[in-house]
Amino acid sequence: MTMMNDGSTAAALGHNENAKACVVVAGPALVALIPMAAAPALPAMAVQFAAEGDGALFAQLVMTIPAVMVILAAPLMGYLAERIGRRLVLLSCLFLFSLSGACVMLLSDPWLLIGSRLLLGVAGGGLLTISFALAGDFQGHLRERVLGFAGAGAALMAIVAMVAGGHLVDLLGWRGPFVLYLLGLPVVLLGWFVVARHRAVERIFNDVRFPIHSLWPLYLLTIILTIGLFMPGIQGPFLLEADGVESATTRGLVLSAYSLVAAIAAGSFGYLRRRLEPRAVLVLTALALGIGCLVMATAHSVFGLILGCVITGIGAGLVEPITVSMILSRAPEPVRARAVGLLLSAVFLGQFLNPLAVGPLRTLYSIHGAFFGVGLIFVGLAIMLWLVKRKRADSSVPVPSNSEL
Structure with missing residues (x-):
């Protein structure tokens, strides 16, 4: 068999293990800035571009259009990383992330603004894919701890972006929050030193016959779980409005409970995995999402809505760590980046499908229904x-791990 060594294998971790973990955690946290840094600027941006037509629609498009490119770019970046090495792809995506994100501060043309956001989506897809592929270099419960911290970092960064972004809008106008994308530059420097240089000693692609399509049940499950994950974020404001919660501050506090608990749950993933097998964590994840939505549907009070957000947040915080962990444990290293990229496409596809899947239910049965x-x-x-x-536990017939959910 031929081999490829990009300097990112477990043997290369050595003394920079903690620094590499910081790079892995920083990746998802930075990607959380893609929509959330723009969110506080939406009203002011809508006013700025009102002369171009529907200012509100344009502002929402600026926020959401990178997700389309993440869906497309994540598996492609994984494939590219297999050819030229994860280090080069990671550093390139980090630099593109900061450049395309922060350049909005200098742009006035709406088409250039949209173009920069599309490039930001490409960078985000690659950054997420390579970060999680690097997490595969860690072994056992250490890997699960790193994945948990990565999920927690993303949830906390979303909260920071909302708070800091609002202050930056007040200080600098609608362009202010886009300065947050410069946070990617220190990570470029860190990644330069802790992710070893690619050395194409031998190549393994042609000899690997791992059928990535065998992972499709897990990808499908990820799409379904992600639809539930985004219920508070996408559908929650409409539910709060229907329940008479008119204060924007109160709405923000209710929904921030969801993000905070998601961060805590993600950070606890390593602890859970030491006590529960992956299937049990999946059961807990789906159950928390379901019970949380039921509580929110029947609460009709601020306290009940917060309780529903807290329960849903438990499941939401576990979705990404458990699905990434299962992919990393099943896909061999040579195709791991591609497998993770497809998983991330499934995550963002679930986000995109949430309004389409829930819309008919809202039309037929109201937001509570x-x-x-x-x-x-x-x-x-x-x-x-x-x-x-x-x-499966009761079956005496062994089941190949690659066919498991």
């Missing part, structure tokens, strides 16, 4: 995952 219906679906999914887990 939509949350109730989604809650029932996820409780049912948790039961199904539990039954599958029990069936």
